[in-house]
Amino acid sequence: MARRQPSSQADDQSSQPSSSGCPRQRPGCKRKRSVAFRVEVEGDPAAEAQDPWVVESLSGLKMKLKRQRVSSVLPEHHAVFNRLLEDPIVKKFLAWDKKLEVSDKYLLSMVIAYFSRAGFFSWQYHIIHFFIALYVASDMEEDNQAPKQAIFSFLYGKKHSQRPLFHKLCFQFIRSMGWKTRVTREECEQIQAFDPDLWVWGRDRTLLP
Known part of the structure; x- marks a missing residue:
């Protein structure tokens, strides 16, 4: 008795799409990735998640630039500072x-x-400029903002109408610095090392009783 041959209907059913919309695969056959799938992988947002690492690298570069700015403190800047220390109001x-x-x-x-x-x-x-720089420094480093308000009393007395002008000058001063107001402790110590015997470097909070 002759064996019945597989009908072409079975072959057609094996190639029909499944309920998920994907064609059924024959045993031993590998599915080929479509071009659309490869494009989707290449454009996957997960691949773009590496961009923040580039930004982190740029941030490291900025740190190096900030360290290089220490050398931009010239002797003339120390001379200006020393000159302003002799002002009666500053004293x-x-x-x-x-x-x-x-x-x-x-x-x-x-x-x-x-x-x-x-x-x-x-x-x-x-x-x-001395008091503007000191005001900005206090604003950057100190949690208690009340003491710096005394600067207005020494500059303007009881004339509160001058405060808006002071804040405007602060804005212009910060803009002239390129908005770079952060100063590291290492930079401060290098500045102090230029003239370690200057009397104001003895103003150390850790030595207060």
Whole structure:
């Protein structure tokens, strides 16, 4: 008795789409990836997740640039700072801040760093720039913002109408620095090392009783 041959209907059924919409595969056959699938993989958002690593690399580069800015603090910036320390109002302010809440050695170091970044000529720096730089430094580093308000009293007395002008000058000063207001502790220590015997570097909070 002759064996019945498989009908062509069975072959047709094996090639019919399944309920999931994908063609049924014969045993031993491998499915070929379509071009559309390869494009989808190449354009997968997961592949673009590596972009933040590039940004992280750029952030590391910025850190190196910030370290290079230490060399931009020239002797003339120290000379400007020393000149402004002799101003009677500055002396009075530093004598008032006995707890060093607004003018410890690190905040004063930041003043010199800001002078170097602002890019003004030496003769352009005046007492207002000293207090602006000190105000911005305190704003960057201190949690307690109340003590820095005393700067207004030493500059303007009871004339509160001058405060908007001061804040406008602060904005212009920060913009002249390219919005780079962060100063590392290492930069501050290098600035202090330029003239370690300067009397203001003795304003150390850790030494207060």
